[in-house]
Amino acid sequence: MKNNLILFFGLLFLVFTSCEEQIEPGVTYEPVTFESLDQNGGTWKPILLTNIEQFSFPEPKNPSSTEFKSEIEEVIKNFNNEPKAINYWGNNPLLKWNEIARELGAKYNLPPAPNDKGIYVLPSPSNPGSYPFFPFAHPPYMSRAFAYLSIAQYDALVVAWHYKYKYNQAALHKLDNRVKTVFEPTDLPSYPSDGAVVAAVSEALLTVFFPLEVEMIKQKSEELKRCLIASGINTKDDIAAGELIGKEVAKIFLQRAASDGMNRAQAPLVVSDSLANLAYNRFGWQWQNLESPKRPVGIAPLFGNVKPWFVANIVSTRPSAPPAIGSAEFNTAANELKNIQANLTKDQRKIANWWSDGPGTYTPPGHWNRRACDQIVKYKYNPLRSARVLAYMNGAVQDAGISCWDTKYYYNYPRPINAIKNFKTILGTPNFPAYTSGHSTFSSAAATVLSSIFPDDTKVFVDWAEEASSSRVYGGIHFRFDCTVGITQGRNVAQHALVVASKDGAK
Amino acid sequence: MMKKLVYTFLFLTSLINSYGQTLVDDLTMKSGEVCIALNIAEEKWDEYWEATQLIGNQNIGTFTKQTISPMIGIGITNKINFFAELPNISTFASAGQIRGDNGFQDINVGLKYKVFSLNKRQENFNLFVSSNYTLPVTNYAADYLPFSIGLGAQTLTMRAILMAGAFNEKIFLRGSVGYTHVGTTEIERSYYYADGSYYSTIMDVPSRYVYDVNIGSRLFNKSIHLEAGLNNQTSIGGDDIRRHLAGQPTNKMDMTNLTGRVRIFPLPSSSIILGYTYTFNGRNVGKAVGYNLTFTHQFSTKKSKSII
The missing domain is CATH 1.10.606.20 (Vanadium-containing Chloroperoxidase; domain 2)
Structure with missing residues (x-):
């Protein structure tokens, strides 16, 4: 009787605890095969930029040069060396940057509490780390943060597409058949790296919108750039060029942000x-x-x-x-x-x-x-x-x-x-x-x-x-x-x- | 007789919660004995622990939670007792513009098994193991803290209860240790932040350890019982309430209470219990003071003479 009862409780417990699903943080975007590469994307009109050739910009390295070959060796050597991170970023990292922005929004969407004297102190961008933390990411704040992030990503990618098809440097797996790719390979020209454009522009904007998260954002950006190499998509050179575009475009958006009236809102x-x-x-x-x-x-x-x-x-x-x-x-x-x-x-x-x-x-x-x-x-x-x-x-x-x-x-x-x-x-x-x-x-x-x-x-x-x-x-x-x-x-x-x-x- | 039992059960399951626990621990029924009880409780707080910081909130003022809870206990054998309880809960605040909530919460069914018993003329020693299971019976909003009437999750508790009396129970001690496995709760939104982003309508509610120790005395031919106790609940994992936000079911909810109880027996088969609870330490819970009043009536369904 006693043993049966213990067995009964034990089984009940086991059934109960094993039925539960595990709730994982974050959202998973399965990598897709792109429906099109929009080869004429470099001719699209950006939203804020007026001249997409305004940045001085080096040409890609010659694929037969020793420098280029050593970069290809690096791609081959590092293939899929960070599978978890590569899987996290997937083949459309812009989705993850939006996810990061949403999470930062949720983290900072905290209405300030009154202090001991019943007075509300406002968050201050010049002293973001003292309570109440800057920003208070309320709906207007977030609508603006998402708009800047997305429009800057878009304008920067138009620039990237423009140069991709201007220089038409073939995808790495086409240049060297030893290059393997983690995701479905595409014919998208590798130079400049669109992933690095997104990393740089997102890093530059998000650190301004969420100044207390500089370290986390930088880490994410660095991780993404490593993953672009390790998934067989880009060389170091592609990434440097992408970063340059991203940073330059971000500057223009940050100039607008500094004078768009938000600081008086x-x-x-x-x-x-x-x-x-x-x-x-x-x-x-x-x-x-x-x-x-x-x-x-x-x-x-x-x-x-x-x-x-x-x-x-x-x-x-x-x-x-x-x-x-x-x-x-x-x-x-x-x-x-x-x-x-x-x-x-x-x-x-x-x-x-x-x-x-x-x-x-x-x-x-x-x-x-x-x-x-x-x-x-x-x-x-x-x-x-x-x-x-x-x-x-x-x-x-x-x-x-x-x-x-x-x-x-x-x-x-x-x-x-x-x-x-x-x-x-x-x-x-x-x-x-x-x-x-x-x-x-x-x-x-x-x-x-x-x-x-x-x-x-x-x-x-x-x-x-x-x-x-x-x-x-x-x-x-x-x-x-x-x-x-x-x-x-x-x-x-x-x-x-x-x-x-x-x-x-x-x- | 069976029919009458079923009806009684159905009626009573229309009321259980933590107040029931003490009663369940206290009661032991022989085969065929039935105990019915009705518990009425109120707790109030005007300060709560936001994480570990004790604060007030003028937009809540004084928070009140009222519970009415019928319960039944049945002696299946001399060693196995069955219990069921179903609380109906109301919550409201004295300030602010947010509505309270009310309704039936979770049905609680449990079994208690006497593992070991030693009874001498003046001393006794009993060891029980108990298990109880709770299941939400209505679709109440669990993610509506502090006004939600429950956390909307199934729970399964395993406990060991020890009772010891001396001098014909003029002094007795009771203590228990247990583990409550808490399941998940469904919420009415598809995203929440709990030290990270969750794109889910399911929240994991932390499981917890519980223990209590009580000391008491049975006086005047056992017609009055006095008891004082210390209860603790410690969650395993969970996040803290964020600054100036409402809590959510994922929170680590810890508390330590002091309790006091007086139980009197106007008739040998019936009792009235007056109880007091004071939460003096906690995390993500209210610093509550509670009172409860319980009526119990015990009878035998067999034609035996002895009761209690």
Whole structure:
């Protein structure tokens, strides 16, 4: 009896513990065979760069030279010497840089806590390591970080493609049949290394956006460059040339970043108060933070003044005013919220949580970045075409954010918890005005760009955007009109990106 | 009789949690004996450990968790007892704009087996092993801390319980050590950060070691029991709550509590228990003070004379 019982417990335990799946960190992108190499990619129009031949640039070494031969020997000698890292980076390392950016976003998306005296101190780029750490990677911050990263990657890869086909140095396995490749070999000219371009440009930008991560980012970049050699794709010379392009292009983007208005986005109290007063005088309402202690200034009141990528006049994308507090239209929206919170279904709860992407996560721009990366893998896009997807999407998403933030602080519209008495929610109310919904605007812009590039999947993207938008109503933190107007606004803003994309020479 | 038992069980499984543990440890039933119990508990905290830092949060104010939990114990044989419990939990905060939650949590079923027993006139010594299994019975939001009513994971606990009494139990000691294997929980998002990125809707909830030591006395012909104890739960692995963020089920949740209990027997077959719990040390949990009130009634389904 005793032995049977022990056996029984033992078996129960074994069955129970062995049924569990192991949850691994990170995301795995299986290497693909690229659907095309876009040989004319060097003729595509970059987004920021005006002259792709502006950098002085050495020619590739002659394949019959001794120098070149010794570099080929190095490639052969190091073949697959870091299988784990090679597998990590895969054959489209730009996907991994986006994953790194998303993770840094999640790591730094921490709203500052009040200090012992109940005062909120802001993160400072000049002293990033003292609490609160710089950056506070909130949605506007991340929309901009993704946009810079992706557009710089894209422009730099256009330059790389230009020189690849200008010099037309054959792929290494074609030059020497002893060269083995870890991934499906391609005919893409090896000089300059597109992987090194991506490594250098990503390293340069991410270290500016996340200054406390310099060491980690540098390590990743070095690792990638070793892997490009060890997977039989590039020589040292290819990599040096790629790095040069990446660094030069990054400089131009960092110059833009230093003067795009972001350093003034987190406006001081006087500016924030004057925006609220202006709205109060114009409309008779104003938003205020209800946390305790109260946060005196919302997130990035002047993000609406940051320089957009594709929209010439951001104010022209500002929607008309929301319904007056207490109007019939307002009451309908408020009653909808009360009804939803009183009878919240499990499905509504799940949708609210699914798209929440709140503090501590990669934010809505990160969510869409992830989905775009999945699409790129699904359609087997080469690095250049991958970069183009992300450049237009992330650029449009930032523009949508700028337009949305301009609207938010222009109208300074109250949140449901401000306007409805004793209203409780399942999501935390964000620290900025309600109208229009950031989730709706970001998502709609992303869905519009993705639908244009992957028309077969349009319904999926549109449904996601609609769901992300409604999730804020279910969460109790937005009125319905914040969301529906945000969807239209995001779509309109994204049109500006699509107009540019339609004329860039890529099909 | 069997039918009546099944009905009683079904009714009672509509209530279990950590308060049940002490009761389960205390109870021993002979073959055919049944104990039904109802536990009502409330715990409150206005400070919690964010990692190891004790802090308050004005957007929560005072956090309250209320539990009502029916329980049944059945003597299958003189040495094997079966237990079941199902708590219904409500949570809410005194400040801020976030809603609490409420509902049935996890059903807890367990077996306790008397491995060794030595009973003399004045002294006794008993050793038990127990195992209990918990399973969430409703689709509550586990990733909604601190308001979630549970962690949404299955658990399996193995424990050894030792009881020793002297001077006809005027002094007794009870202690246990155990290991709780905690499974995974499904969450309503597809990405989370836990010292790294996880692209998954599944969170691994840390398993934990538990132990407790209790000293007590049974007075006035055993009609009053007094007891004081120390409980500890230590998670194996898990991450910390990040600065000024909410916790999540992957967190390392450790705590050490002091407990006090008075159990009185108005009738030989029925008891009322008043309990107190104070969490004086912890990590990623609230610094909670809790009270609980339990009613128990024990009866035999056999036509035997002796009860208890």
